[in-house]
Amino acid sequence: MAEILLKNVKKSYGKVEVIHDVDFAINDGEFVVIVGPSGCGKSTLLRMIAGLEGITEGDISIGDRVVNKLEPAERDIAMVFQNYALYPHMTVYKNMAYGLKIKKIPTDEIDRRVKEVAKILEIEEYLDRSPRQLSGGQRQRVAMGRAIVRQPSVFLFDEPLSNLDAKLRVQMRLQIKTLQENLGITSVYVTHDQVEAMTLGHRLAVLNGGYVEQLGTPIEIYEKPASVFVAGFIGSPSMNLLSATIEASGGIAILSDGSEVKLPEKVASHAGKPITFGIRPEHIATDLDTDAGINLTVGIVEKLGADTLVHGVMDDGVDMVVRLDGIRDFEAGQKLQLAFPPDMIHVFDESTGKRIA
Amino acid sequence: MIENRPFITFLAHLTLVLGVLLVAFPIWITFVASTHDAVRMTHVPLPLLPGDQFFVNLKTALTESIGGAGSLPVGLMMLNSLIMAMMIAVGKISISLLSAYAIVYFRFPFRMGFFWMIFVTLMLPVEVRILPTFEVVANLSMLNSYWGLTIPLIASATATFMFRQVFLTIPDEMLEAARVDGAGPMRFFWDILIPLSRTNIAALFVILFIYGWNQYLWPLLITTDKEMFTVVMGIKQMLETAEQAPDWHLIMMTALLAMIPPIFVVLSMQKMFVQGLTETDK
Numbered sequence: 001m002a003e004i005l006l007k008n009v010k011k012s013y014g015k016v017e018v019i020h021d022v023d024f025a026i027n028d029g030e031f032v033v034i035v036g037p038s039g040c041g042k043s044t045l046l047r048m049i050a051g052l053e054g055i056t057e058g059d060i061s062i063g064d065r066v067v068n069k070l071e072p073a074e075r076d077i078a079m080v081f082q083n084y085a086l087y088p089h090m091t092v093y094k095n096m097a098y099g100l101k102i103k104k105i106p107t108d109e110i111d112r113r114v115k116e117v118a119k120i121l122e123i124e125e126y127l128d129r130s131p132r133q134l135s136g137g138q139r140q141r142v143a144m145g146r147a148i149v150r151q152p153s154v155f156l157f158d159e160p161l162s163n164l165d166a167k168l169r170v171q172m173r174l175q176i177k178t179l180q181e182n183l184g185i186t187s188v189y190v191t192h193d194q195v196e197a198m199t200l201g202h203r204l205a206v207l208n209g210g211y212v213e214q215l216g217t218p219i220e221i222y223e224k225p226a227s228v229f230v231a232g233f234i235g236s237p238s239m240n241l242l243s244a245t246i247e248a249s250g251g252i253a254i255l256s257d258g259s260e261v262k263l264p265e266k267v268a269s270h271a272g273k274p275i276t277f278g279i280r281p282e283h284i285a286t287d288l289d290t291d292a293g294i295n296l297t298v299g300i301v302e303k304l305g306a307d308t309l310v311h312g313v314m315d316d317g318v319d320m321v322v323r324l325d326g327i328r329d330f331e332a333g334q335k336l337q338l339a340f341p342p343d344m345i346h347v348f349d350e351s352t353g354k355r356i357a
Numbered sequence: 358m359i360e361n362r363p364f365i366t367f368l369a370h371l372t373l374v375l376g377v378l379l380v381a382f383p384i385w386i387t388f389v390a391s392t393h394d395a396v397r398m399t400h401v402p403l404p405l406l407p408g409d410q411f412f413v414n415l416k417t418a419l420t421e422s423i424g425g426a427g428s429l430p431v432g433l434m435m436l437n438s439l440i441m442a443m444m445i446a447v448g449k450i451s452i453s454l455l456s457a458y459a460i461v462y463f464r465f466p467f468r469m470g471f472f473w474m475i476f477v478t479l480m481l482p483v484e485v486r487i488l489p490t491f492e493v494v495a496n497l498s499m500l501n502s503y504w505g506l507t508i509p510l511i512a513s514a515t516a517t518f519m520f521r522q523v524f525l526t527i528p529d530e531m532l533e534a535a536r537v538d539g540a541g542p543m544r545f546f547w548d549i550l551i552p553l554s555r556t557n558i559a560a561l562f563v564i565l566f567i568y569g570w571n572q573y574l575w576p577l578l579i580t581t582d583k584e585m586f587t588v589v590m591g592i593k594q595m596l597e598t599a600e601q602a603p604d605w606h607l608i609m610m611t612a613l614l615a616m617i618p619p620i621f622v623v624l625s626m627q628k629m630f631v632q633g634l635t636e637t638d639k
Contacts, residue, residue: 052533073539085530089552098548099538150538 002063002076002153002186003028004049009058011044011210019045020210021058029184031177033201035191037233041210043158046190050079050156062154073102078147079156083163084139086131086146092118093127096146117149120179137168144176148183155180155187161196173199194234198222206230224346228353231278231346237309237321240284243350244277246270253277253347257316259294264342265357275356276348281309281323283344286336294338296320298330312336384616390609391415398605410606418610423595431611434588438570439618441506441587445569446562448511453561454554457520458546462532472521479514483575491578501582510575516561523557524550559626560633567619588615 004026011019018041026032034042047053049060051072059066067075078099086095093114100110118124121141131139140160147155157176161169177200180187191197197204198218206213206221206229214226225231231239244253244261250268253261255277267275295315302309308328311321322338330336347357386405390398393408417423419432429437459465460472483490490509499505527550535545551558576587586594592611596603623630 047533050533050537052536071539072533072537077537079534079537081530081534083528083530085528085534087531087534087549089549089555098540102539102544146534146538 003030004154004186004188005059005061006045006049007059007061009045009048009060010056011041011048011053012056017056018210019048019056022210022212023058024205024212024215026186026188029186031180031187031189031200031202032205033189033191033197033203034205034207035194035197035233036207038192040207042190042192042207045207046156046158046188049154049188050077051075073099075154076152077154077156078150078152079158080143080147080160082159084131084143084160086139086142088131091128091130092123092134092142092145095131095142096149099146099150113149113151114145117145120148121145121175136164137172140164140168140172141175144179148179153186155185157187157189157191159191160189162191162193169196176200194236198234204234206233208233224355225278226355228276228278228348231348235280237281237323239278239280239346240320241348242277242318242320243274245274246272246347248272253345255294255314256318257294257314261294261340261345262342263347263357264345267347267356270347270349270356274350276350276353278346278348279340279344281321282307283341284320284322285339285341286322286324294340296322296336296338298332298334298336300332301328301330303327310336387609387612390605391607391613393606395604395606399602414606414610418607418614423604423607423611429583429586429591431588431591431614433584434586434591434611435614435618437585438587438589438615440503441572441576442566442569442618444503444507445510445572446565448507449513449516449565450558450561452511453513453516453520454551454558456517457524458550460517461521461524462542475514475517477514478512479518483510487574487578494579500579501585503585505579506572506576506585506587507569510569510572513565516565519557519561520554523554527553556629556633558633559629560631563622563626563630566622570615570619 006022006024006026009019009022010017022045034045036042044053048055049062051067051070051074055068059068061067062075062077072079086092087098090098096114096117097110100113105113114127115124118127121144123138123141123145126134126138126142131142134142140163143160160176161172164172173196176189180200189196189200191200201218203216204218204221205215208229214221214230216224221230221234225234225239228241232241242255244255246252246263246267247254247260248271250266250271251263253263253275255261261277296310296312297315298310298312300311302311305327307326308324308330309321310324310328310330311319314320320338322336345357346355348354349356386403389404389407391414392411393404394410394413397404397408418430420430422430456475460468460475494500494505494509497505499508531549531553532545535549540548571589572587573589573593576585577590577593580586580590588611592608592615595608595611
């Protein structure tokens with residue numbers, strides 16, 4: 001049980017700074033997901049918490065100890081690696097017991113703990129096998145088991161599901177969520193998969209280029225993305241982002257095709273200035289009576305069963321994706337009238353990318 | 358490709374059989390010679406079929422000294438060879454494992470410099486540096502000792518390089534997982550690295566044991582005391598009899614005996630040897 005505190009944490013490789021001034025706290029028992037595109041520094045940040053990477057500046061504390069100078073083993077953490085990193089020459093049992101053996105925990109205690117965890121994870125029958133005799137999902141569970149038997153105060157997950165097939169990923173995702181809730185251990189989970197990010201975490205930290213773009217609950221981040229980056233990164237298919245200008249009154253945005261859209265609130269400060277206008281594909285309506293008059297020429301239609309994705313272009317040639325419930329039939333070249341419900345519109349400053357409304 | 362052409366198959370087998378016979382023939386001659394007595398071996402033509410003196414010769418070779426110089430019985434020479442070969446193989450493997458471990462897993466100043474220094478010694482085999490090496494060994498008063506026989510041959514760039522390559526194939530996460538588990542550098546080395554390199558160690562052991570066993574020039578130089586003679590150079594000594602004809606039957610028996618340990622090592626470690634040289638999956 002412990003909280004994690006990142007205080008003005010920076011990381012540089014030589015002169016290149018890859019983590020810039022990361023500053024947030026993870027509460028005791030909380031599940032925080034760090035999400036971002038490849039190369040955004042999310043794994044580096046996790047490895048800094050684990051003690052596998054040095055900290056250039058700032059402090060990381062776990063519980064009430066500053067752990068900057070501590071070895072990974074002294075930080076009371078357990079980590080699950082992307083490729084599982086099981087010791088290939090040891091049986092599943094020995095893999096799980098290895099850390100405890102080094103800690104000089106009595107053999108009968110080790111035995112009890114390993115068997116208990118194996119039972120939870122349903123890997124009891126594999127205890128005598130070697131990792132290479134296991135399937136991907138089983139190895140993944142062993143890697144989790146190795147972390148759990150140590151009874152750490154913090155779990156660190158480095159994209160643990162990315163080597164699994166889609167179906168197993170969903171299963172394991174649920175299992176990780178259930179386990180974390182039952183054990184109540186503070187967890188940090190790194191992923192680039194936004195479904196994992198949205199479903200697993202109590203809170204998300206969206207990382208971009210070494211900066212934390214936004215920290216908040218998944219719903220906060222979905223509903224009120226703090227920047228163009230977060231808006232485009234979270235949500236699938238991603239948000240339609242168009243360049244537009246605010247009309248003089250500040251209450252209406254003029255899109256690039258000339259159509260006018262009412263905004264949820266007045267942004268007088270940006271009257272007459274260029275902005276980035278965002279609307280999620282699932283929030284665009286096609287059957288509303290509207291005077292907006294935004295035309296979409298249908299291109300490719302993807303029918304996913306539960307919903308239908310319509311890829312099309314607006315009159316001025318700008319791409320737009322619309323997501324509609326159920327199976328819908330459209331033909332390429334067909335014209336659609338779109339309406340943007342004002343509550344679902346996001347407005348970002350064009351130059352800084354920050355949210356305005 | 359599946360082919361059914363009997364003539365080609367026959368030809369292939371014939372070639373292989375001839376090849377085997379060609380290689381095996383000298384060994385056969387050695388064996389035949391070791392089964393006759395001294396008198397038969399001086400008659401021309403030399404016998405091509407085994408005689409009945411095998412066990413007599415075996416006993417003589419193992420217990421008595423052969424040749425005019427009155428050298429060590431073969432049994433003791435083989436013991437010397439065995440000790441030398443084991444020390445060389447084990448020493449080379451230990452030193453190479455440690456130096457490869459240092460070069461791959463530790464960051465220290467001039468790391469690559471040290472690696473290249475080790476690597477460059479490939480260009481300086483014992484034969485090239487034999488005089489200065491002899492001088493060093495003599496000054497350290499290691500002549501006529503197992504240490505003198507083995508230490509100069511222990512440093513091995515080849516083995517260091519091979520272990521370096523093996524270690525580089527082991528994923529970094531393995532080290533990181535071990536660190537999270539609380540394993541220090543030596544624990545990681547013993548518990549993870551050595552078991553993972555097991556087949557490579559075995560393969561190298563086979564090669565290095567035979568290398569050590571077959572040493573000829575170096576033992577010849579630094580052993581003057583008969584007690585320290587090794588079997589490979591001993592065979593040569595046996596030929597240097599001043600007045601009488603060489604005891605061919607006993608010399609061949611010795612040669613035959615000298616072949617046994619390397620063959621034993623190869624056969625017993627064959628499976629791991631092949632794995633160690635071909636396996637890439639870690």
